[in-house]
């Protein structure tokens with residue numbers, strides 16, 4: 001059952017004058033990736049074909065993910081009345097395909113699949129929290145807070161199933177860590193970059209991964225504050241079987257924050273300030 005409905009969002013409180021310059025582009029990209037959740041459910045149900053509980057959970061989960069896409073898309077159409085969400089999404093679906101013909105996980109095991117899902121939900125949970133905190137536009141803020149709460153529940157859902165499979169498959173700590181790290185770095189693959197392209201670039205312009213991921217990342221990374229990274233690091237550590245709070249978490253959060261700043265500077269083409277990373281705030 002969905003925890004909120006799109007028509008419960010106070011759309012009449014929309015204030016275009018309070019939209020931050022980069023918000024529309026990243027919301028358009030996110031709307032398409034989220035709306036594509038239905039294909040992920042098909043893939044998950046193939047991978048977990050003999051697990052009725054997980055298949056049911058995947059169906060419920062996909063309904064919520066598609067709703068995220070529809071809510072973000074509706075906001076983007078308010079912010080940019082000339083934008084055609086349907087046309088952009090059709091273009092995205094035609095160019096970005098998931099491996100729907102597989103019946104085993106691309107991660108090599110079911111535990112690995114669920115760890116990867118935990119990483120995605122960690123990323124989305126922290127991203128929508130950060131976007132809600134960064135925006136002054138009340139409707140986007142409202143939508144992002146609703147979505148962030150869903151994403152955190154999704155994390156818990158996949159985490160609980162992951163623990164169940166871990167008891168059977170016994171993936172080592174390093175195998176889990178490798179899968180988690182691998183999925184985090186995949187955020188720079190085509191999924192978001194191509195969504196950015198379809199949502200924001202003119203029809204005649206050919207897709208170029210490096211241009212599009214830089215355009216997306218430089219905007220998306222700009223919404224984070226240290227507290228969002230700190231929170232997501234706790235979720236990452238928990239997913240691989242480590243304590244989510246403590247000295248390791250503190251150190252890892254500071255390293256992740258510095259890496260984020262460095263990566264963002266690389267995407268913007270800016271040099272590091274005096275050879276140092278930006279300090280955590």
Ligand SMILES: [Fe+2]
Pocket residue numbers: 034064065068124147151
């Ligand atoms: Fe989502």
Ligand SMILES: [Fe+2]
Pocket residue numbers: 065121124150151154
């Ligand atoms: Fe989610």
